[in-house]
Amino acid sequence: xxxxxxxxxxxxxxxxxxxxxxxxxxxxxxxxxxxxxxxxxxxxxxxxxxxxxxxxxxxxxxxxxxxxxxxxxxxxxxxxxxxxxxxxxxxxxxxxxxxxxxxxxxxxxxxxxxxxxxxxxxxxxxxxxxxxxxxxxxxxxxxxxxxxxxxxxxxxxxxxxxxxxxxxxxxxxxxxxxxxxxxxxxxxxxxxxxxxxxxxxxxxxxxxxxxxxxxxxxxxxxxxxxxxxxxxxxxxxxxxxxxxxxxxxxxxxxxxxxxxxxxxxxx
Amino acid sequence: xxxxxxxxxxxxxxxxxxxxxxxxxxxxxxxxxxxxxxxxxxxxxxxxxxxxxxxxxxxxxxxxxxxxxxxxxxxxxxxxxxxxxxxxxxxxxxxxxxxxxxxxxxxxxxxxxxxxxxxxxxxxxxxxxxxxxxxxxxxxxxxxxxxxxxxxxxxxxxxxxxxxxxxxxxxxxxxxxxxxxxxxxxxxxxxxxxxxxxxxxxxxxxxxxxxxxxxxxxxxxxxxxxxxxxxxxxxxxxxxxxxxxxxxxxxxxxxxxxxxxxxxxxxxxxxxxxxxxxxxxxxxxxxxxxxxxxxxxxxxxxxxxxxxxxxxxxxxxxxxxxxxxxxxxxxxxxxxxxxxxxxxxxxxxxxxxxxxxxxxxxxxxxxxxxxxxxxxxxxxxxxxxxxxxxxxxxxxxxxxxxxxxxxxxxxxxxxxxxxxxxxxxxxxxxxxxxxxxxxxxxxxxxxxxxxxxxxxxxxxxxxxxxxxxxxxxxxxxxxxxxxxxxxxxxxxxxxxxxxxxxxxxxxxxxxxxxxxxxxxxxxxxxxxxxxxxxxxxxxxxxxxxx
Numbered sequence: 001x002x003x004x005x006x007x008x009x010x011x012x013x014x015x016x017x018x019x020x021x022x023x024x025x026x027x028x029x030x031x032x033x034x035x036x037x038x039x040x041x042x043x044x045x046x047x048x049x050x051x052x053x054x055x056x057x058x059x060x061x062x063x064x065x066x067x068x069x070x071x072x073x074x075x076x077x078x079x080x081x082x083x084x085x086x087x088x089x090x091x092x093x094x095x096x097x098x099x100x101x102x103x104x105x106x107x108x109x110x111x112x113x114x115x116x117x118x119x120x121x122x123x124x125x126x127x128x129x130x131x132x133x134x135x136x137x138x139x140x141x142x143x144x145x146x147x148x149x150x151x152x153x154x155x156x157x158x159x160x161x162x163x164x165x166x167x168x169x170x171x172x173x174x175x176x177x178x179x180x181x182x183x184x185x186x187x188x189x190x191x192x193x194x195x196x197x198x199x200x201x202x203x204x205x206x207x208x209x210x211x212x213x214x215x216x217x218x219x220x221x222x223x224x225x226x227x228x229x230x231x232x233x234x235x236x237x238x239x240x241x242x243x244x245x246x247x248x249x250x251x252x253x254x255x256x257x258x259x260x261x262x263x264x265x266x267x
Numbered sequence: 268x269x270x271x272x273x274x275x276x277x278x279x280x281x282x283x284x285x286x287x288x289x290x291x292x293x294x295x296x297x298x299x300x301x302x303x304x305x306x307x308x309x310x311x312x313x314x315x316x317x318x319x320x321x322x323x324x325x326x327x328x329x330x331x332x333x334x335x336x337x338x339x340x341x342x343x344x345x346x347x348x349x350x351x352x353x354x355x356x357x358x359x360x361x362x363x364x365x366x367x368x369x370x371x372x373x374x375x376x377x378x379x380x381x382x383x384x385x386x387x388x389x390x391x392x393x394x395x396x397x398x399x400x401x402x403x404x405x406x407x408x409x410x411x412x413x414x415x416x417x418x419x420x421x422x423x424x425x426x427x428x429x430x431x432x433x434x435x436x437x438x439x440x441x442x443x444x445x446x447x448x449x450x451x452x453x454x455x456x457x458x459x460x461x462x463x464x465x466x467x468x469x470x471x472x473x474x475x476x477x478x479x480x481x482x483x484x485x486x487x488x489x490x491x492x493x494x495x496x497x498x499x500x501x502x503x504x505x506x507x508x509x510x511x512x513x514x515x516x517x518x519x520x521x522x523x524x525x526x527x528x529x530x531x532x533x534x535x536x537x538x539x540x541x542x543x544x545x546x547x548x549x550x551x552x553x554x555x556x557x558x559x560x561x562x563x564x565x566x567x568x569x570x571x572x573x574x575x576x577x578x579x580x581x582x583x584x585x586x587x588x589x590x591x592x593x594x595x596x597x598x599x600x601x602x603x604x605x606x607x608x609x610x611x612x613x614x615x616x617x618x619x620x621x622x623x624x625x626x627x628x629x630x631x632x633x634x635x636x637x638x639x640x641x642x643x644x645x646x647x648x649x650x651x652x653x654x655x656x657x658x659x660x661x662x663x664x665x666x667x668x669x670x671x672x673x674x675x676x677x678x679x680x681x682x683x684x685x686x687x688x689x690x691x692x693x694x695x696x697x698x699x700x701x702x703x704x705x706x707x708x709x710x711x712x713x714x715x716x717x718x719x720x721x722x723x724x725x726x727x728x729x730x731x732x733x734x735x736x737x738x739x740x741x742x743x744x745x746x747x748x749x750x751x752x753x754x755x756x757x758x759x760x761x762x763x764x765x766x767x768x769x770x771x772x773x774x775x776x777x778x779x780x781x782x783x784x785x786x787x788x789x790x791x792x793x794x795x796x797x798x799x800x801x802x803x804x805x806x807x808x809x810x811x812x813x
Contacts, residue, residue, distance in 0.1 A: 037480035038742060041504035044484045046361050048396070048501055054357045061356040122397040123364065127501060214483045216462030220348040224459035225545070227271075228467040 013195055014178035018171050021202040028205030029213065042211035048123040056117060060110025066103035067146070070096065075168050079161040093156050104147040111143055135207045138200040145193035158185050164194065270566065270577045272586050273453060273473035273540045273617055274511060274726075275595035276525070277605045278446055279715055280623040281677065282532035285412065285444040287311050289524035289533075293448075296512075296523050302502025304370035304395040307407065308509035309524045311446040314661065315423040316410040320366040323495040324609065325424040330360045331493030332456050332612030333549060341550040341613065343456055343491060351462055351487050360490035364501075368406045370395040396501070413442050425660040441652040443623045445661070448524060449496040449509035450608065450616030451475050453540055453564065454549040457508075460491025465506070471729070473540070473617065474511045476745035482506050493612040510745045517729035531718050536593030536725045537586060538600075538617075539566045539577055549613045555666040557610040562600050564615070568593070589727040594714055595619065602703065602711050604673045606662035620662055621715065622673050625653040644682070644701070648674045676701045677715075680708045684716070 007016075032040065046053050074096055082092055115136065118124050153160075167180040181191060204210065293309035312318050326332055330345035345351075345360050373390035381388035392401045410419045451468075455475050458466040465481035466488055468474070477488070477497070484504040488497040497508045512522035516535075520526065525533035541564050548560040566573045568590035577587050590596065598605040598621065605619035627650045648671060649655065655674075659667040679701035686693050698705040714722055 038503075038505070040480075041482065041484040043504035044486055044499070045501065046358060046486060047364055047489075047499045050357075050361060050363045054359070057356045122399060123501075126397050211483065214463075216352070216464075216483070216485070218464065219352065219462040222464055225454065226458055226464055226467040227470045227542075229470045 010178035010182045013191075014167065014181045015176050017195065017198050018176065021198040022171075025201040025204050028202075029210070032205045032210065040210055040214065041208075042214075043127070043208045045124045045127055048127065049117060049121045052113060052117040052121075056110050056113035058110075059106050060114055063103050063106025063108075063110055066099070067107055070100050070103055074161065075165045078165070078169070089159075092161075097150065097154055100150040101147075104143070104150055107143055108147060111140070115140075131203070131207045135200070135203055135209060138196055138203065141196040142193060142200060145189050145196060149187065149189045149193055152187065152189060158187055158190065160186070160190065164190055268541050268576050269543045270539050270573070270580045270582060271470060271473065271542050272537050272577075272582050272590065274451060274516060275536060275538055275593075275599075275617040275619065276448070276522075277534040277536075277595050277598045277619045277621065279530075279532040279534070279605075279621040280443060280445065281621055281715075282530040283311070283444040283446060283623070284530050285311055285313065286529050287408070288527050288529050289446055292523045292527040293509075297510075298507075300502075301395075302500040303498070303507060305364060305367045306498040306500075306507065308496070308498075309446065309448045310407065311444055313408070313411050313413060314443050314445050315416070315420040315426065315441075315657070316413070317419050317422050319368075319407065320362045320495050321405075322422065322424060323362075323493075326493055326612065329362070329490065329493070329495070331491060331495070332614055333454070334613070335550055335552060339550060339552060341546060343459055344493075345460070345487075345490060348462070351460065351485075355462070355485065358486045358490055361486050361499075362489070362495065364396070365405070368409070369401060371401050371403070371406075413440060416440070425657055427660065428665060429654060429656045429660070439628075439652075441625060441654070443625070443653055445608075445620075446524075447494065447496070447608070448522075448618060449475060449511070450494055450614065450618045451509075451511055452617060453542075453561070453615035454545050454613065455492075456612070456614050457488040457492040457497045460487040461485070461506075462487060466497075469513075472513075472516065472537070474513050474516070475508070476510055476513070476743075477506045477508055478743040479503075479505050479507075479745060480742040493609065493614065494616075508745070513744070516726055519726050519728040521724040521726060525724065531723065534594035534598065534714070534718075534723045536595040536597075537590045537727060538593055538596045539568050539573060539582070539587070539590050540564050541566055545615065549615055554611040554664040557613060557615075558607065558663060558666075558669055561607065561610065561615045562603075565596060565600050568596065583727070583730050586727045589725050592725045594723060594725060597710070597714060602676060602707060603669070604676050604711065604715075606669055606673060608662060609664070610662075611664040621677070622658045622662055622670055623653065624674060624677055625651045628652055644675055644678050645671070647678060672702070676703060676708075676711070679703065680711050680715070683708045684712050 046057075079089075079092075083089075118128060118136075163180045163183065163186050167176055167178075170176040170180075180186075181194065200209075204212075289309050290307055290311055294307060297308050298304070298306040307319065310319050318324060322328060323331075326344060332344050333341055334344045336342055346354075371392040371394050374393055375390050377388050378390050392403055393399065394401050410416065413420060451474055453473065455466070455468065458468065458475060461482075462485045463481050463483045465478040465483070467476060467478065469476065482505040484499070484506075486499055486506070488506050488508075489495070489499050491497075497506050499505075500507050512520075512524075515522060515526075521533070521535050525535055544564055548564050549557070551557055551560045566577075568574065568577075568587055574587055577590075578584065595605070595617075599607075599619050605621050607616045607619050610616070627647065651674070655667045655670055656665075658670045659665050663669040679697050683694065683697045683705065685691075686697075693705070695705045698708045701708075703711075713719075
């Protein structure tokens with residue numbers, strides 16, 4: 001981009017919006033991590049309703065993980081790489097369409113079931129905040145447009161790996177070209193999908209979605225029983241019941257100034 | 268040997284009258300908040316009964332606690348870390364709110380705001396979660412005093428393997444109360460179940476807490492605890508549990524449930540634990556040997572070697588003195604009258620129970636007045652209304668021997684002291700037949716029958732000079748709830764806590780009768796100690812026969 005470029009619609013949507021969203025998103029995550037550990041939770045409602053959740057949550061989350069994997073393959077990994085490892089465009093597209101549709105179906109089924117549950121069960125409904133509603137709407141738009149983009153592109157009309165994907169990668173090298181998104185061939189549905197997700201990223205740190213940045217990676221390695229001294233330090237350690245380094249008091253324990261009191265003899 | 272101090276409690280079920288005062292005071296202090304309405308850090312159950320939450324003792328259903336695998340290795344019954352991570356999107360063992368109960372209040376306002384009409388206005392129950400009308404089907408202590416026992420008590424998991432079967436006939440019914448708090452286990456399965464490492468035992472006193480800042484609402488602690496004493500706050504999305512009233516404990520005061528106990532049945536004290544052998548003790552293959560393995564971890568605080576090692580491991584000397592005067596150590600290990608709740612869960616729980624005596628089944632017999640020989644006591648014990656098998660399933664992994672020993676000693680104490688009290692000839696064989704020395708029975712009598720405040724609660728104060736930076740603990744010690752703990756009025760609008768409502772007067776008042784450490788132990792073995800002196804103070808034989 002040159003300095004003389006006009007602030008046009010595409011520039012706002014595909015250049016300014018991403019950076020604003022990412023700044024808010026990443027800055028917000030850091031801010032919240034530093035200031036609100038107490039609020040850092042998935043706000044689970046399994047206590048209030050568990051039967052529908054069991055299936056809906058698993059289907060939804062596995063679908064989301066698969067969809068994220070699909071995006072990594074399609075957007076982050078350049079076409080030149082898949083070409084180099086011998087994956088033809090046709091075969092890539094087959095994987096993308098079948099994988100994308102099945103992951104998308106799982107996400108949609110899970111999402112609809114979770115929304116049904118949230119509306120149907122009053123106990124779950126009362127825990128819903130306004131931020132939750134905003135996130136659900138943006139997620140819903142993202143999911144529906146993502147699915148539609150996959151389905152409408154079965155014929156491979158849009159090779160997003162030559163337009164959307166390079167644009168997305170350019171964001172990280174601080175040189176995005178908005179014309180890649182608006183240029184011929186990128187369907188409106190792709191554009192809505194991308195824009196909705198930028199908004200979602202901006203809301204991310206302020207919503208329940210922060211739980212996605214919590215994975216107890218240390219759990220399998222740590223000691224089962226954790227001891228903590230009054231001044232908490234590390235909680236790592238392998239030995240059973242040795243969650244912290246041994247703790248030596250800074251002064252001799254014998255120098256306690258509390259002399260034991262002798263009870264009065266009962267007589 | 269690595270020694271740590273561990274707080275413990277003994278509840279003498281023989282004295283519990285089921286008044287729920289402990290539950291109410293606890294609730295008013297700790298769980299009177301949104302999201303915590305259904306939680307009872309302390310609750311009192313009528314046994315037989317299904318308990319709170321429903322059937323929590325049925326680990327085939329809930330998969331709480333530990334088990335040993337074929338190789339003899341201790342593992343979480345619900346599965347280890349990898350299995351938990353695989354189930355992270357939905358915890359298959361989590362109780363739902365209805366397994367506890369839907370908490371409710373009444374729209375009392377209706378009673379005065381209803382327009383004049385033909386009928387009395389009615390305050391209807393409203394859910395505290397949704398605010399909607401409730402059709403009450405279950406609630407806290409729904410089965411109190413055997414209410415609906417024909418329907419509910421027969422499901423009590425503790426009836427398994429009992430030959431006599433369930434006694435449903437009215438003339439044969441029996442019941443007892445079981446007050447329950449968090450067990451502050453030596454080998455807590457909730458701590459091991461937490462993926463985030465948010466739960467921990469305090470090094471100084473073994474109290475188990477939830478770091479509210481580190482909790483990420485995975486909920487495996489709730490299902491991992493076989494006693495179901497970790498709760499999930501649906502409002503904050505964090506786990507909460509009994510914290511042994513540690514702000515009081517640190518000041519040398521008993522927990523609020525103990526302090527307010529009408530029957531004075533709770534005892535608090537410190538025991539010294541060898542933490543190097545915890546895993547081995549919890550891994551003993553035979554469930555019925557877990558009790559002895561746990562007692563073996565509890566070291567003799569009067570042993571010079573133990574004292575030296577304890578000092579070396581950083582335990583302050585007044586804590587060691589407190590351990591030698593500990594009512595928990597005395598009742599659990601010295602006299603062996605207190606037993607742990609469901610040792611078979613392998614968590615090595617630290618809230619112990621003295622089993623209750625109960626009326627004789629046959630008319631005309633009397634536990635206390637019968638002759639004093641051992642055979643007679645054993646016969647009497649076996650005739651008690653609460654089946655020994657049932658008590659054994661609750662307190663001894665099904666082994667009746669520890670229960671029999673405990674009950675025998677309780678009866679022996681009564682018979683022995685009855686003679687003392689009436690001025691009869693004292694019969695030392697009553698003690699020896701029950702496996703005790705006469706002076707031990709007298710000590711026991713002092714502890715369980717008289718139970719002076721300072722004998723029941725031997726609580727060493729926190730050493731501020733050892734861990735001075737209390738501010739660093741903010742948020743991590745389990746009481747930083749959304750709006751602070753309970754009594755919202757105590758926190759002003761700026762979020763700064765109001766000054767101590769008692770102005771320090773409470774602490775000062777307590778100091779005047781402060782729990783004392785050290786001296787009691789010596790007094791216990793005082794050969795000149797004459798129980799009659801003690802009794803005369805309480806209206807003994809001299810006065811009575813004057």
